[in-house]
Amino acid sequence: MKKITFGTSGWRGIIADDYTFENLRIVSQAVAEYIKEKEDPExxxxxxxDTRFLTEKFVRVVAEVLVGNGIKVFMTEKPTPTPVVSYTIRKEKLSGGINLTASHNPPEYCGFKFNPSDGGPALPEVTSFIESKIAEIQSGNLEIRRMDIMEASHNGLFELIDPSKDYVERLRELVDFEKxxxxxxxxxxxxxxGTAIGYLDLICRSISKECLVIHDYRDPYFGGGRPEPDQKRMSYLGNLVVERGLDVGLSVDGDADRFGIVDERGNYVKPNEVIALLAWHLYKNKGKKGPSARSIATSKALDTVAKSFGENVIETPVGFKYLGNLILTQNVVIAGEESxxxxxxxxxxxxDGILAGLLILEMMAYEGKKLSEIKKEFEENFGKFHNARIDLEFRDDSEKESVIRRFEDIEESFADLKVTSVDRTDGMKFFFGEDTWMLVRPSGTEPVVRIYVESVDEERFKDIMEEVRKFAR
Known part of the structure; x- marks a missing residue:
């Protein structure tokens, strides 16, 4: 039996392999124990x-366990974006939220994402508690309780809801739809x-002069690939933008928490660039005050923007659970990660990938310029940051560990550049002077090692990238 573990975004598994009805009941009972002990179950x-295979069946399995533990379930009638779950938790003051999603993973995966009562991703102390309860259940020391949905409904423990209207109204307060x-x-x-169907499309149709919408129906195969708005997947959208003479292209992943942007020329705008551009917009055009935050893997372009407005940037380990906590505790202007x-x-x-796309539209409206023009002006003000991520996929753990050990052996130099310091807070981050760095980090959700590189010097950037490719062979 595979161990059920929680990574950066909960538990994910392959449907009919480790993601089974039995394991789903185990995880649901463990979360129920957390809610009963740490939250207010009433x-x-x-x-x-999300829109994956069998999620309409899986979600009822989860509900049966929760109501069996006396926890009221508010179930959405249709697939729902992760940020909508978070907003509903906070608005309705709920004990938490569960979204059965594997986000951007391939179609054969499904997931179990739990957000506690603060609405953010579960922090390590929460997931550790849940894992301990999973172990108790698997060892036979804790039983799984269930109740039929019809009985739960009769007893006032089950209710169908539609949270879309309240969420869209909140976006209207944050983003200037009229402008x-x-x-x-x-x-x-x-x-x-994915789950943004009925959200991002309806909003954009209502606030744009022209709106072309594609892939607005459920397909558990996601068109034959990952539901991830990365550069490769966004090329089709970029071509459409150019062919139709449109201003910008917006996309989100399967559960609408990640964003993808292409400009009017069809060029993909990297998340690192989007985060820095939006920080500039929020500080400059909307007068926001306060620090910003980013993960250790995210571009320091954000730091340059914040510094120009007299603000600092807080760095966190990878995983939005850490950044989300800063939204709550430090009132940061923007919190972003390169993924x-x-x-x-x-x-x-x-x-919130939906919000990110709308903020891009708002920025363009404020500036009265094309997105490529805004990006050019940004580079004139703050310089150009060259960055990239290489994902190394492995067949087994021994192969992966072998490559990690090779990076661990780096001491004095890499790509003929002197290593000035190493940060081992989350993975291994090698610094080659002030504005050049490389981060080596195993993924929390996939059998992958990710390598991140950034430099303001294009030649340094190219040298490191070339050495990484040689090094990882």
Whole structure:
């Protein structure tokens, strides 16, 4: 039996392998124990799903266990974005939320994402508690309790809800919809067959002069790939933007917590660039005050922007649970990570890809310029940051560990550059002077080692990238 563990975004597994009805009941009971011991079970839990295989069945399995433990379930009628779950938890003061999603993972995966009562991703102390309860259940020391949904409904423990209206109204408070509408912007939206259907498409249609929407129906195969708005997947949207003469292309991943952006020329705008651009917009155009935050793997372009407005940047380990906590405790202006997740001041402590896309539209409306023009102006003010991520996929752990050990053996230099310091807070981050660095870090959700590189010097950047490719062979 595979061990059930929680990574940076909960538990994920392959459907019919380790992601089974039995294991789902085990995890649900463990979460129920957390809610009973650490939260107020009477406040209830929102339970929802993404658009993957069998999620409409899986979600009822979860609900049966929760109501069997006396915890009221508010179940959404349709697949729901992760940021909507977070917002609903906070607005309705619930005990937590469960979203059965594997986010951007391949189609054969499903997941179990738990957000406690603060609305943010579960922090390590929460997931450790849940894992301990999973172990108790698997050893036979804790039983799984269940109740039929019909009986639960009769007893007032089960209710169907639609949280979409309240969430959209909150976005309207955060983003100037009228200014966007007045700008006459023309938008393309790729929903990637995911949970943003009925959210991002409807909003963009209501506030843009022209809106082209694609992949706005459920497909558990996600068109034959990952539901991830990365550069490769966004190339089709970029071509459409150019062909139709549109201003910008927006996309989100399967559970709508990650974003993808292409400009009017069809060029992919990296998340690192988007985060820095939006920070500039929030400080300059909206007058926001306070620090910003980013993960250890995210570009220091954000630091340069914040510093120009007299603000600092807080660095965290990888995983939005740490950044979300800063939204709550430090009131940061923007919190972002290079994998395509961000949130802002006075919003949810969770990634919101829908919000990110709308903020891009708002920035363009404020500036009255094309996105490529804004990016060019940014580089003129703050310089150009060259960065990239290489994902090394492995067949087994021994192969992966062998490569990690090779990086651990680096002491004095790499790519003929002197190593000035190493930060082992989260992975291994090698510094080669002040503005050049390389981070080596195993993924928390996949059998992958990710290598991040950044430099303001293009030649240094190219040298490190070339050495990484040689080094990892």
């Amino acid at each position: 406040k209830g839990v929102i339970v929802t799903r 966007i509408a007045d700008s006459g912007i023309k938008v393309a939206v790729d929903l990637l067959y 395509g997740g961000l949130s802002i001041q006075d919003h949810v402590p969770e990634k």
